[in-house]
Amino acid sequence: MPVGLNVISVVSWLVCVLLMTGPKGYGNVCHVGSGYAYSSVKAAIEAAQKGDTIYVHGGTYQEGNILIDKRLALIGLELPVLDGQKKYEIVSIKADSVLLTGFRIQHSGRASLDDPGGIKVYDSKHVHIINNHLYDNFFGIYLQYSQQCIVKDNILEAFGQEEQEIGNGIHCWKSEDLQIIGNTITGHRDGIYFEFVYRSVVWRNISSDNLRYGLHFMFSHDDAYITNIFRNNGAGVAVMFTKNVKMFNNTFEDNWGDAATGLLLKEISDSYLFNNRFLRNTSGVYMEGTNRIRVEKNVFRSNGWGMKIQASCADNEILHNNFIGNTFDIGTNGSLVLNSFDGNYWDKYEGYDLNKDQVGDVPYRPLSVFSVIVEQNPPAMLLYRSFIVTLLDRSERIIPTLTPDNFIDNMPKMSAFPL
Amino acid sequence: MFNKIQKFIFSDILNNRIILAYTLLLAVLSWSVFNIEDDGNKGVLTLLNIILLTTPLVSIIFTAIYLYNSAEFIELLLSQPVNRGKIWTGLFLGLLSSLVFAFLLGAGIPIIIYVRGSIGLILLGTGLMITAIFVSLGFLCTILTRDKARGIGISILLWLFFSLLFDGLVLFLLFQFAEYPIEHAMVGVTALNPIDLARIFIILQLDVSAMLGYTGAIFKDFFGTGLGAAIGFLLLCLWVMIPFLISRRMFIRKDL
């Protein structure tokens, strides 16, 4: 990210300028920096009136906690640095309609009791946090009891080593109608964290190399996350205790590791998983207590397990997906099958299509006997790729005895969907 | 003196049709595996399976057949002023070097071309160790019985045991003792089978190692360290040395 303003902030800056210099006149403008009216941001805020705009010029400002308690636009020029000296929560916003843009906000305090963050928003509406660079903070951007806020185009970088010694990148709690757009988050505990957040959208973010989850959803209903990239996070993405979530066009990749999962779904219902890509994860999707989910037109490629569906899942529809190059396409721990698997493409399918309707004439059983064995007895994985396992799988495919009868795709596609 | 015997055996076997077929088989399989699999790691895994299946089988059975067919030739050598131990060692090195040569020619070249980095070398090294181990076991089978059919039968059984029955036994034990924390013990047991040891060792070099989960981690904790790798290598070496040395001891005392 180049130092300075990008198009969006230039536009917002122009809007502000227009507002300030327009015929009506709107608030006052003041400047902070060496050689300007104020040398301290705090002093400028103190002196400003509701609706004013404060320009902060280049330089490092070590002013402890900066509290914004009235409707202000704080605009950084030449990327001014707000430094928390590892002691303070750097910016606290306790007013509606605040704009904060163009800052580098670094070294927040570490104490974990009051969760200090780079930017923390308390009980506010219409706060815009745009195009900031958050560097080495405990929490990055923290919103609580907030509505209609926009967090956009920020870069959040942290260097956590242990989960308990670092906070989340964008942490949202008990909030509604948020837009989290175009942020890049690395090195935090969870990249994006939602708890009790409703009707919000997470769009076009890149969350990678975070210690725990790239995205962590809990008790957050009616949300959508679209076209995000979740890469190489400790445990992938977790969506838990939630209903009515839309997950479209996301990429979940390289979440390799013992307990890593591309997407962990736990106690989810009535949601829609469409056109996502699960690449090179230990498990692409792990489902537990998941009901009435539609998994459609996704790509599962080169995962250990394409999908792990625990017996506690019911009425899920898995259709029109591509399963390519996974060690196991499907894994499960039970014999009860209440989900449907019709009409997918499985690259391991060896059937034929005599009537050339692109649908295989014999059903496909996506559950291999070895994956059943491993589920019952995990150390058996030691025999992975051994001759006996190949033999078992082959004979099971001919005469199924150990795998559940109805775990079956009756309409396997002959060729992959163009996804 | 024995290197002369080795040299003659080597040139004799190189003209052997079975060895020619074996080399060709390896070559065809390896080249096609790497041409079909666009993902290098997948290719390594597939080839690993092929190598772990064919190499032991061919090594042990070819060794047994060759030794039985050479009984009179060995007698001829014995009537010459040559130490018995040296004859046996010469035969061993001759057979081993020709099978190694076949392996390098068939599988080695594609591996070197297609597999980058240390994995290729480890795969090659493992293939060679497996060859040596099963040549050594072939020598043991041959010396155990004078009867050719029985000897070849024993060698097929040994191959079946290490390739299949041993793992079946492991699976059985895993389920029998599923209630107990036997992961460490099972890792130890598995390491006793050279084929399993080689297989897991290679898998641990690849990304898919995460699939092995907790037991894989135990394995990696031990065999992933310098000391563990050395012990693993030593185990393989013992598998080469012990059967051969036993057979050599028996050969020296044998009446022909």
Next chain:
Amino acid sequence: MIEIQNVSKNFGKLEVLKHIDLTCEAGQCIALIGPNGCGKTTLIKCILGMVIPTEGNIRFKGKDISNDYAYRHDIGYMPQVGRYPDNMTIGQVFDMIRDIRSVKETLDEELVEKFALRDMREKKMRTLSGGTVQKVSASLSFLFTPEVLILDEPTAGLDPLASEILKEKIIREKGKGKLVLITSHLLSELDDLVTHIIMMQEGEIRFFMPVTELKNATHTDSLAKAITHILKRDDV
């Protein structure tokens, strides 16, 4: 030259050799005869170190042969059925044995020439007839001018012409003061060849005496008749 002292050999419960005592000297040409399974081949193999006696010891030129192999430099051995690696040529076999022996001195290639093996150097062993293989074996046993020759059924499988060549060779070598040990079933072939005769029966030496003595004792003029005479006398 070869002293066999109290040698016994058991294969499991089967006693193949029973307390054999025997001394063979240079210049003797000894026929080792006896019915099938009497222990002839086992005795020869004991001398060659291929079979290890259960008890007793064997000395070659005064030295115990157990745990020794260098003494075989002085022995040329022709097996009953010689088998060689299939894919090697005759030339390679000769080279290999020479290599193994690391022989520097000149070779006795008389038989190689007389059997016309030199023209067949490039032929693979696999393609040879049984007779030709025997020629190879015979040539090899004489090649290194050993002091002792041990020939197991040397003329079996050879055509009469080759057989004659081999016999002449044996006679010549005997004349040079070598010890020759032959097993054979064809007594008539041995007649003008051997100086001594050993008769074995059931793992024991029935008798060991010069041929002339044997003929005198039985009042016969041929070996075959003499042996038959003895066997008949046994039956009575």
